[in-house]
Amino acid sequence: MTAFTPVPPLFSAVPDGLFGPLASPHRARYWQLLCRLFGEFFGPDAPVPPSHGFPRREITAAIERFLLTEDPWEEDGIAPDAPLAVRAAAIHERFRGAGWLRQERVGAREMVSMTPAVAQLLAALMDFAERGPAYIGAKVRSIELQLKQVVDGHAGADTLDEAADQSRQLLSHVSAIGVQVRDLMPELTRAESTAQFARTLFERYVRELFVGDYAELHREDHPLARRTSILSMVREIEHSERRADMVQWYCDRATQGDRERAEQRLQRSLRRLYELDRIDEYLQRLDEDIRQANRRALAYLDYRLRAPDRLDALLERACRGAQAAPEDALRLPVAPGALMDEERLRAPQSRPRPIPRTANSLEAPTPEQLARLNLLRQMKRARLVLPEDLGRYVDRQWKDADTLDSQALEIADIADFRAYQTLLTLALRSRRNGGLRRDDPLNRMLRGFRIETVEGQRTANDYLQAPRFVLRRIRKTA
Structure with a gap:
């Protein structure tokens, strides 16, 4: 971070104990239950929730339906054989105490809702868990269209900020792929069979970690080839009258009239967009990481295909067989006679004597030759x-x-x-x-x-x- 960029306050936006259930031994079950509640009641795919929330009984009933399909698991000292309603109430209280759910009394009823900040964080976590390969072309095309709207005067600084954020996310994603590729190789080498190694290689390495349009990045018609026009639009925004419009937009809507802070916001967005010019460095490093990972994967796969399967088991079985075999069965498969007799040895080879060599006569160059040689070197x-x-x-x-x-x-x-x-x-x-x-x-x-x-x-x-x-x-x- 730069000197003028403050650290974003996380725990002033979300409750302090929010991550408690996700850090407990039953974090996988809590995560499944949160995703189910979010999709059924609070998410974008759910019906529009009432303004005052849902009755508490509807939330606990959904938790009970989840518990019916799951294996029994103890929660906060409640035994797995406890009544279903008691276990659902305990889980509801755990979510309410952590801050995932908010309970309010409306008249004589207890209503449950989820705050917008917590819902937004849960949506971001679900998007992160469902992330797949990125398509660089789509992101670059989106950045270009947003900047064109700003240059043409059809959009304000909010669109410029969105394009800058997408540029930063794109660089971060490409930079992180190389680390994921390097971290995946030790995991692949622990595969128990060649089939498992090949399946993991193609399912995780190729399908999940690669850039979705990686094979098209070097084509001239790929949107990444138009990043020069993107940088030209960024320079136009910075050095034309659009700059004053952007600063005024920040003053009116983001910085409460503070022009210095508005200038800083604009410079931050422009700086993030200029960083798009560095994507070649990240792609070159990614190419090298992928080439190295391919070489290691092919070498390991070739070894697993050529080497006998379960070689240690074969050696152990051979040793046990040699110990249990009769004495005459362990005879070496060689012809009778002395094994190391000198008559069986190969006669040594007689190498011809080397031809005597005479050194070539050396003649010192003349001063004129040295001068011409130095002049030729200077010319080159x-x-x-x-x-x-x-x-x-x-x-x-x-x-x-x-x-x-x-x-x-x-x-x-x-x-x-x-x-x-x-x-x-x-x-x-x-x-x-x-x-x-x-x-x-x-x-x-x-x-x-x-x-x-x-x-x-x-x-x-x-x-x-x-x-x-x-x-x-x-x-x-x-």
């Missing part, structure tokens, strides 16, 4: 552009600006000219949708900046004429 080095050479050239041209036009680039010597040519090559290769490919060798040249071409315009200097391009500095996020 001057024409070779490494990432650090390109970084020094660009850093010398920035002059405290965030953008740098190709018309302002200075060329003083051969090294500068070669650096300019490299930037031009990067600009031409970045014309494709989504910019440079992640496997492009020149992608490692882009350190701290992004390059874009200016359509329909050209740049002319003393050495060549080429399409015009612009360098944009990448801001480091907190």
